[in-house]
Amino acid sequence: MIRSLYIQNYAIIDELSIHFSDGLTIITGETGAGKSILLGALGLIMGKRADTKALYNEGEKCLVEGYFDVRSYDLKEFFRANDLDYDEEVILRREILPSGKSRAFINDTPVNLNLLQELSNALIDLHQQFDSHDIHNVSFQLRMLDALAANKPLLLEYQEHYRAFQADQHRLNELTLRDRNAAKESEFIQFQLKEFRDANLQTGEQEILEEELARLTNAEEIKRTLGAVFNYLSEDEQSVLGQLQQMVISVGGIRKYAASIGELHQRFQGLLYELQDLSKEFERQAEETEFDPQRIQEIQQRLDIIYRLQNKNQCPDVEALLELQRNLETQLQAFEDISGEIVRLQQKVAEAETRLQALAARLSERRKSVIPGFETQVQDMLSNLAMEYSRLQVEVRPMDHPGPTGMDEVNYLFTANKGGRLASIRDVASGGELSRLTLVTKSLVASAIPLPTLIFDEIDSGISGDVALKMGRILRSLSNQHQVVVITHSPQVASRADTHYFVYKQVRDDRTVTGVRLLSDDERVTSIATMLSQNPPSESAIRNAKELLAGY
Numbered sequence: 001m002i003r004s005l006y007i008q009n010y011a012i013i014d015e016l017s018i019h020f021s022d023g024l025t026i027i028t029g030e031t032g033a034g035k036s037i038l039l040g041a042l043g044l045i046m047g048k049r050a051d052t053k054a055l056y057n058e059g060e061k062c063l064v065e066g067y068f069d070v071r072s073y074d075l076k077e078f079f080r081a082n083d084l085d086y087d088e089e090v091i092l093r094r095e096i097l098p099s100g101k102s103r104a105f106i107n108d109t110p111v112n113l114n115l116l117q118e119l120s121n122a123l124i125d126l127h128q129q130f131d132s133h134d135i136h137n138v139s140f141q142l143r144m145l146d147a148l149a150a151n152k153p154l155l156l157e158y159q160e161h162y163r164a165f166q167a168d169q170h171r172l173n174e175l176t177l178r179d180r181n182a183a184k185e186s187e188f189i190q191f192q193l194k195e196f197r198d199a200n201l202q203t204g205e206q207e208i209l210e211e212e213l214a215r216l217t218n219a220e221e222i223k224r225t226l227g228a229v230f231n232y233l234s235e236d237e238q239s240v241l242g243q244l245q246q247m248v249i250s251v252g253g254i255r256k257y258a259a260s261i262g263e264l265h266q267r268f269q270g271l272l273y274e275l276q277d278l279s280k281e282f283e284r285q286a287e288e289t290e291f292d293p294q295r296i297q298e299i300q301q302r303l304d305i306i307y308r309l310q311n312k313n314q315c316p317d318v319e320a321l322l323e324l325q326r327n328l329e330t331q332l333q334a335f336e337d338i339s340g341e342i343v344r345l346q347q348k349v350a351e352a353e354t355r356l357q358a359l360a361a362r363l364s365e366r367r368k369s370v371i372p373g374f375e376t377q378v379q380d381m382l383s384n385l386a387m388e389y390s391r392l393q394v395e396v397r398p399m400d401h402p403g404p405t406g407m408d409e410v411n412y413l414f415t416a417n418k419g420g421r422l423a424s425i426r427d428v429a430s431g432g433e434l435s436r437l438t439l440v441t442k443s444l445v446a447s448a449i450p451l452p453t454l455i456f457d458e459i460d461s462g463i464s465g466d467v468a469l470k471m472g473r474i475l476r477s478l479s480n481q482h483q484v485v486v487i488t489h490s491p492q493v494a495s496r497a498d499t500h501y502f503v504y505k506q507v508r509d510d511r512t513v514t515g516v517r518l519l520s521d522d523e524r525v526t527s528i529a530t531m532l533s534q535n536p537p538s539e540s541a542i543r544n545a546k547e548l549l550a551g552y
Contacts, residue, residue, distance in 0.1 A: 001069050001483040002124065002453050003089075007041045008063040009056045012505070013514045020453075021499040024479035027487045027516075028494050028527060029503030034514030035487045038503070039126065039457055042066070044094040046124060047117025050102040062096040068123050072450065078119065084109055092120055125452045135412070135438045136426045142367075142410045144441060145394065147448035148374055149366040155405065158359040162404060165352040172345040179338050189332050196325040199305050206306055206318045213299045219291040226286035233279040241279060244272050353402060360407040367408060368396060374444065381440040381474070386467040387433065389418035435459040436471075443474050446481045453483045460490040468492035469551075491531040495548035500524050525549065 004019045012034055029035050044050060044064045055062050068090045079086035084106055093105040094116070104116040135141065146155055215222065233240045248269050255262040306318060315321045371394045382390040393413040401407070413422040416433045425434065435456060442451060456475075460468055469492040476496040478484055488494055500519045505512055519527055529537035529545035537545070 002485075003067040003069055005038070005042060005067075006063070006065040007038070009060050010041050010044075010062045010064065011037045011054050011056065011514070012512050013037060013041070014056055014508075016514070016516050018501060018516055019499075019518075020483065020485060022483055023498035024476055024496060025483075025485045025499045025501065026494045026497035027485065027501045027503060028489070028531065029516075030505065032505070034505065034516075035503050036457070037514060038516075039455070039487070042124070042126065042455070044096070045092040045104075045116065046120040046126065047104070047113045050094070050096045052096060052098065052100045055096065055098065059098055061098065064094045066092045066120075068092065070123065073122060073452075074450075075119070075122065078122075082111075082115060084111075090119075090123075092116065092123075121452075123452050124455060126455045126457075135434065135441060138410055139405070141394075141412050142405055142408065143449060144445045145367045145370065145374070145410060146363075146405075147445040148370040150448070151363055151366055152448075154359065154363055154366070158356065158363060158406060159404065161352065161356055161359065162402060165349065165356055165402065168345055168349050168352060172342065172349055175338050175342050175345065179342060186332065189328050193325065193328050193332065195309065196321070196328070199309060201306070201309075201318050201322055201325070203319065203322065206303070209299050209303055209306075213296065213303065215289070216292055216296045216299070219289050223286050223289045226282045226289070230279055230282040230286060233275060233282070241272070241275060244275065248272050356402040357407065360402055363406040364396065364398070364408050367410075371396070377444055378437070378440055381443075382436060384467070384470045385436050385440070385474075386463050387416055387436060389420075390414070390416045390433070390437075391420075391422065392437070393422050432459070432461045435461075439471070439474060439478070443478045446478050451482045453485065454478070455485040455487075457487045458489070459486065460488050460493050464490065465492070469548075472496040489531070491528045491545065491548060494524075494528055494531065495545070495551070497524075500527070502527055 001022065002020050004017060006017045007013050008015045018038070027035055027038065040048075040054070041064045044062075045066045050062075052058070069088065070090050071088045076086050078084075087107060091105075091107055093108075095103045095105075097103070102113075104111050104113055106116065106119060146152065231239075234242075248265070251261065251265045251268055255265045306321075309321055310316065313321065313324055315324060375392050375394060378392045379390065382388075382392075391414070395411045395413055397409045397411075399407045399409050412425050414425045414428055414437065415422050416428070420428070425437070436459065439456065439459060442449075442454065459475075460471055463471065468490040472490070472493040472495060475484055475486060475493060479498065486493060494500060501516050502519050502523070503514060503516050506515055507513070525542060525545045526537065528548060529541040532544055533541035
């Protein structure tokens with residue numbers, strides 16, 4: 001609720017502060033004294049357009065600050081989502097600089113006007129003649145029905161399921177879109193994989209094949225060289241091995257003369273054995289090496305496949321190609337998983353929608369059950385407020401699919417005239433009629449709906465006497481549950497105040513300045529008596545004013 005409003009350098013206001021009670025605050029004053037200017041200043045912290053023409057002193061900035069108690073508004077998530085420090089007491093501030101620039105603040109943190117407007121709309125419900133009111137809003141109309149039907153627990157259950165349903169539906173839409181877009185991509189990946197799978201690549205095979213190809217293409221040279229070495233070692237008349245063998249025998253004959261010669265003999269004999277093994281290996285490989293044109297062709301064809309895949313995919317070796325193949329298989333599996341996930345989500349969404357439809361049907365039934373009584377109460381209360389021919393009809397139409405609040409589309413139809421055609425409230429209600437309709441409907445749901453501070457301007461336009469007295473009682477009753485501020489010309493309405501402010505004009509330094517003061521009990525009597533008669537008021541008006549206040 002709003003605790004106080006501070007205004008500096010705005011219109012014909014030099015500087016003033018006004019404090020608001022928890023219940024009903026009444027603001028009265030002379031015509032043109034500046035009551036509407038207060039609302040204009042309030043509009044600045046509600047995000048309304050600023051104009052330097054509104055500056056009292058053109059060379060100084062205009063400042064408007066509203067102090068609010070927000071403990072009961074459940075706004076922590078709003079502050080967290082917008083990276084603002086939460087406090088139970090919030091200050092909304094708007095500044096208009098002489099240059100024409102405008103600045104907005106929430107608890108001294110600069111914010112844009114949209115954010116200021118969003119927060120202020122949760123804190124202040126301002127009703128002025130010809131303004132747009134929330135009773136036009138179909139979502140608020142539905143909230144009123146739910147409040148009357150005590151639907152809160154059932155609605156919370158429905159909304160919990162609806163959020164899960166929405167999340168699954170959103171995921172399903174995403175996957176369906178991906179699945180459609182993935183069709184061509186999946187086809188291309190399958191084509192790539194077919195190339196890899198047909199190639200049947202093996203780790204390390206490129207090096208083995210390249211080595212084998214080198215051996216086969218040089219087979220004659222290899223055979224000739226290895227054969228010559230074998231002959232030189234073993235087959236010639238003066239073969240190396242034959243000569244070495246004679247040398248080993250000779251050294252063996254003298255090894256008994258010295259231990260060191262024995263060691264040399266062992267080493268020499270080992271060398272002989274190693275050369276004999278080498279000779280045999282040279283012989284074997286020379287015999288096995290054959291020029292094989294068919295095998296060379298096979299290897300070249302295989303390597304061509306590998307080289308083509310490497311060039312096409314820009315991979316340096318077979319291992320990189322195999323890694324790419326594994327990645328493609330993973331991608332293809334993901335596409336296949338999408339199809340399975342789509343089927344699973346389709347079933348889940350269908351089951352959730354069936355569950356939501358059942359809950360929505362219960363909500364709808366409860367809403368419809370309170371409509372006749374609500375329509376009758378509204379009509380009776382409006383009749384007491386000099387709108388005896390008015391009629392409200394609540395129209396509920398089913399929707400095709402579940403929405404955030406069920407499957408009902410609600411529209412309030414209204415007429416203020418006898419025999420008048422029922423039509424949407426926005427199209428038929430005048431400013432005064434709309435204010436009274438708003439007052440009546442909100443008073444009926446006040447105990448069940450958390451409402452922001454309600455501010456009414458000239459809600460009593462065109463009424464007086466007993467009707468005004470009844471309006472004052474409704475406002476008073478409404479203020480027992482919600483903070484209400486009323487700007488009024490009606491003494492009957494003013495007599496119901498918890499706090500009564502009087503707005504006046506005075507001339508100071510050759511300029512007209514608006515002031516506001518809190519009236520004492522005696523001043524209230526005089527003010528209401530003046531509203532009843534003249535200034536100064538007559539004795540009978542004073543007695544009448546005291547009777548009105550006593551009736552409070």
